[in-house]
Amino acid sequence: MMTRSRLLFLALLAVAGVLTFFKIPLASSQGVTITAAKIEGALPLDDVTAVEWQDATAVSVPLSAQIVAKPMFPQANVKAVDVRALYNDAQIAFLVEWADGTMDDTAVRVQDFADAVAIQFPLVEGQPFFCMGQQGGNVNIWHWKADWQAGMDGRQDVNDVYPDMYVDGYTFADTEAGAAAPVSSYTDINYVPAMAADNLFAAPTYASPVEDLIAGSFGSLTSQPIEMQNVQGHGAYADGKWRVIFVRDLASPQGEDAQFATGQVYSLAFAAWDGANEERNGQKSTSQWVSLQLGSIASSPGATGAAPAAGSRGSSANALEGVPYLLVPMFLVFGLVVLAGIGFWILSKLPEKK
Amino acid sequence: MAEVYNWQLGRPMEYIYEEAHPNRQFAAIFNINRCIGCQTCTGACKATWTFSKGQEYMWWNNVESKPYGSYPKYWDVKILQQLDEAHQAVGKTAVWDPTQTGEQSPYGVYNGMTITEAAGQTQNGNQALGYLPTDHEWQAPNFYEDTATKYQGDRLGISTEGAALPVHQTWFFYLQRICNHCTYPACAAACPRKAIYKREEDGIVLIDQSRCRGYRKCVEQCPYKKSMYRGTTHTSEKCVGCYPRVEGNDPLSDGVPMETRCMAVCPGKIRLNGLVDIAEDGSWVEDPQHPLYYLIRVEQIALPLYPQFGTEPNIYYIPPRWAPRPYLRQMFGPGVDQAIERYSNPSRTVLALLQLFRASQKMVFRFEIEEGPLVREVEKNGQPWQMYDDTVIGFDAQGREIARLSVVEPMIERGAERLNSI
Numbered sequence: 001m002m003t004r005s006r007l008l009f010l011a012l013l014a015v016a017g018v019l020t021f022f023k024i025p026l027a028s029s030q031g032v033t034i035t036a037a038k039i040e041g042a043l044p045l046d047d048v049t050a051v052e053w054q055d056a057t058a059v060s061v062p063l064s065a066q067i068v069a070k071p072m073f074p075q076a077n078v079k080a081v082d083v084r085a086l087y088n089d090a091q092i093a094f095l096v097e098w099a100d101g102t103m104d105d106t107a108v109r110v111q112d113f114a115d116a117v118a119i120q121f122p123l124v125e126g127q128p129f130f131c132m133g134q135q136g137g138n139v140n141i142w143h144w145k146a147d148w149q150a151g152m153d154g155r156q157d158v159n160d161v162y163p164d165m166y167v168d169g170y171t172f173a174d175t176e177a178g179a180a181a182p183v184s185s186y187t188d189i190n191y192v193p194a195m196a197a198d199n200l201f202a203a204p205t206y207a208s209p210v211e212d213l214i215a216g217s218f219g220s221l222t223s224q225p226i227e228m229q230n231v232q233g234h235g236a237y238a239d240g241k242w243r244v245i246f247v248r249d250l251a252s253p254q255g256e257d258a259q260f261a262t263g264q265v266y267s268l269a270f271a272a273w274d275g276a277n278e279e280r281n282g283q284k285s286t287s288q289w290v291s292l293q294l295g296s297i298a299s300s301p302g303a304t305g306a307a308p309a310a311g312s313r314g315s316s317a318n319a320l321e322g323v324p325y326l327l328v329p330m331f332l333v334f335g336l337v338v339l340a341g342i343g344f345w346i347l348s349k350l351p352e353k354k
Numbered sequence: 355m356a357e358v359y360n361w362q363l364g365r366p367m368e369y370i371y372e373e374a375h376p377n378r379q380f381a382a383i384f385n386i387n388r389c390i391g392c393q394t395c396t397g398a399c400k401a402t403w404t405f406s407k408g409q410e411y412m413w414w415n416n417v418e419s420k421p422y423g424s425y426p427k428y429w430d431v432k433i434l435q436q437l438d439e440a441h442q443a444v445g446k447t448a449v450w451d452p453t454q455t456g457e458q459s460p461y462g463v464y465n466g467m468t469i470t471e472a473a474g475q476t477q478n479g480n481q482a483l484g485y486l487p488t489d490h491e492w493q494a495p496n497f498y499e500d501t502a503t504k505y506q507g508d509r510l511g512i513s514t515e516g517a518a519l520p521v522h523q524t525w526f527f528y529l530q531r532i533c534n535h536c537t538y539p540a541c542a543a544a545c546p547r548k549a550i551y552k553r554e555e556d557g558i559v560l561i562d563q564s565r566c567r568g569y570r571k572c573v574e575q576c577p578y579k580k581s582m583y584r585g586t587t588h589t590s591e592k593c594v595g596c597y598p599r600v601e602g603n604d605p606l607s608d609g610v611p612m613e614t615r616c617m618a619v620c621p622g623k624i625r626l627n628g629l630v631d632i633a634e635d636g637s638w639v640e641d642p643q644h645p646l647y648y649l650i651r652v653e654q655i656a657l658p659l660y661p662q663f664g665t666e667p668n669i670y671y672i673p674p675r676w677a678p679r680p681y682l683r684q685m686f687g688p689g690v691d692q693a694i695e696r697y698s699n700p701s702r703t704v705l706a707l708l709q710l711f712r713a714s715q716k717m718v719f720r721f722e723i724e725e726g727p728l729v730r731e732v733e734k735n736g737q738p739w740q741m742y743d744d745t746v747i748g749f750d751a752q753g754r755e756i757a758r759l760s761v762v763e764p765m766i767e768r769g770a771e772r773l774n775s776i
Contacts, residue, residue, distance in 0.1 A: 069546075070479055070480065070481060070546070071479050071480050071481070071544075071546055071571060072479040073479055074479070107568065107585070107588050108585035108586075109488075109489045109585060110486065110487065110488065110489050110492065110570065110573065110582075110583040110585075111486060111488040111489065147588075157407075157585075157586060158407060158408055158410070158585050158586055161585070165410070167407075167410070170405070170406060170407050171405055171406070172406070173407070181407065182407070182586075183406065183407045183408065183586045183587070186406070191405075191406045192406060192407075192586070192587060193563040193587075193591070194563040194564075194566065194584070194587035194588075194589040195587060196563070197562075197563040197564035198564065199563055199564050199565075199566065199587070199589060201566075201567060201568055201587060201588040201589055202563075202586075202587035202588065202589060218546070219546055219547050219548050221547065221567075222565075278486070280569045280570070281546045281547075281567070281569045281571070282546055283479070
């Protein structure tokens with residue numbers, strides 16, 4: 001007798017077959033290409049209005065609510081981000097802008113969530129699943145947080161948010177300092193367990209407002225060790241808009257980092273969170289994969305002498321070339337829903353395994 | 355969604371993960387009838403675990419005055435309302451069938467939805483029903499402390515009948531709360547990062563402080579609201595079940611499991627904490643000489659808190675004798691009437707075991723009773739009842755005697771030479 005697990009396996013095989021037959025790459029997107037402009041001299045690292053950004057063409061990347069895995073939130077707010085990219089001989093920089101009615105840059109109170117934006121790069125050939133990658137298809141994620149940005153000059157503390165609070169003194173801190181003593185001054189950090197566990201969220205100071213992470217499926221998001229955090233950034237809020245810069249060296253000696261070389265085309269995806277809407281983790285807006293091109297396409301890979309980039313995307317012909325970009329995921333989702341429906345119908349007809 | 359068996363509900367239920375049970379489960383009995391609301395447990399926990407910056411508002415242990423008191427404010431009313439609305443939305447009623455009792459369904463069968471099942475019905479994008487309390491709701495450990503229901507008197511405000519059991523007209527009672535270290539924790543289901551885990555050795559539920567990213571999904575979806583967000587570290591923390599004591603690593607413990615701080619300090623002697631053996635299928639291994647097993651599974655005088663939430667909580671309560679039964683049935687399930695009856699007219703074993711509460715800091719793993727003489731014969735609720743001066747003996751994890759108490763407290767007269775000494 002067919003067991004449920006075997007049937008499920010066959011159903012998955014059928015889905016894979018259909019996708020292969022119609023040459024539907026998982027969650028591909030077409031038509032959106034961000035071209036990084038090369039400039040001489042230094043990149044603007046912390047000036048979101050620097051004239052250098054005028055050299056790059058802004059590309060609008062549409063976002064939609066993440067509805068693949070729980071927790072999801074169909075009412076996610078951010079609908080698009082505008083992206084520009086610049087690079088020089090050593091570094092690459094992105095400027096990501098989006099409209100947000102409120103500046104939410106604190107996460108001290110239980111009900112406070114900070115605005116955030118992230119860029120995701122594949123760490124394998126081709127495009128792994130666009131939501132957090134997949135097993136065997138890791139992604140490198142750069143995650144900027146408004147509260148980390150606000151804490152660059154000193155972490156926001158509870159006594160900043162509750163200025164009238166009073167304590168007799170904290171046992172493992174300078175009791176004379178009263179409510180002003182930060183947890184980073186504790187003589188025994190076991191009473192600040194997240195800090196004792198080297199959790200970047202609890203770090204006494206933020207070295208960068210951008211966190212450097214890897215992921216290989218839902219729930220697997222993991223911060224790279226402190227010594228491997230190598231993405232810098234700067235965000236500023238003005239006129240109802242966040243403008244956030246990400247900067248990193250083109251090449252990284254770390255295997256779990258995206259690599260960049262002139263003349264190559266890469267995949268990348270974006271996600272954004274509106275803190276005022278209590279958006280966090282999977283409750284976010286996300287894009288499909290889009291393309292990033294550094295300068296003009298090289299005639300042969302590795303023409304610049306740089307190591308072949310792990311994330312470079314082949315230019316294989318695509319059966320769905322020219323189909324408007326959003327339709328592809330719609331087809332995909334529709335197809336999966338129909339197949340899942342058929343699968344569940346068959347499963348429901350099967351006798352329960354005793 | 356996997357199908358798991360919840361014996362408190364007497365039926366299988368939906369849960370995000372497959373069944374995987376610890377070898378032993380941290381569990382406790384809180385005798386509500388004995389609590390004097392002194393908050394010594396609350397203070398002991400605070401002084402042990404949550405005295406640091408960012409934890410000011412955290413009370414991993416709290417004692418609230420029911421029906422109005424709650425921490426965070428109205429937590430139970432809010433989640434009960436959500437569960438009720440979820441039932442109304444699909445035209446269901448949450449009812450128990452108390453006729454179907456059996457070994458695997460001691461309280462009957464719950465035919466309503468749990469918070470995880472209801473979340474699936476509502477497609478709300480979460481694993482369980484829930485909400486995120488704001489800082490205002492966490493402001494104090496016992497809003498409406500000692501506030502009773504309305505006093506019903508005559509025109510002069512004087513009661514013509516006074517108060518009498520079985521149900522007091524004007525009432526409140528203390529509800530002592532810690533993390534329930536649930537068999538099917540909603541916090542663990544809610545965490546999108548699997549940063550919350552249940553320990554194999556004792557079933558204590560912990561938040562991995564290296565993986566937590568402060569999303570507060572656990573704060574949102576723990577129905578008992580025992581995950582709490584720490585603003586200084588941007589991570590969530592929760593009751594750790596005093597695991598160093600439970601492991602026997604406390605210098606005082608002599609290498610055997612000890613009760614948690616909140617249990618061990620209780621002046622009212624309302625708490626009994628221990629570890630019960632769990633079979634591979636999640637059922638309790640039969641062990642009638644274990645005080646928790648005997649009181650919870652054999653006599654069933656201690657009941658889980660809001661079992662209908664479906665998390666299979668592991669703190670059990672002896673319900674207050676004087677409170678209205680419908681309120682208690684909502685809170686502890688359909689076993690309330692029997693539990694109160696058996697507590698009010700205790701068997702010899704129950705009466706002896708009640709002496710064992712707070713008799714030692716070490717966890718009792720086995721008890722024995724030495725029978726004593728009949729000392730009193732009275733009528734209780736129209737039934738004859740005999741009291742025997744039995745002696746209960748408690749043994750620790752290594753089988754060593756750690757407590758010996760008789761039902762009748764020994765009388766010791768102070769000598770004349772010390773009449774005024776303190």
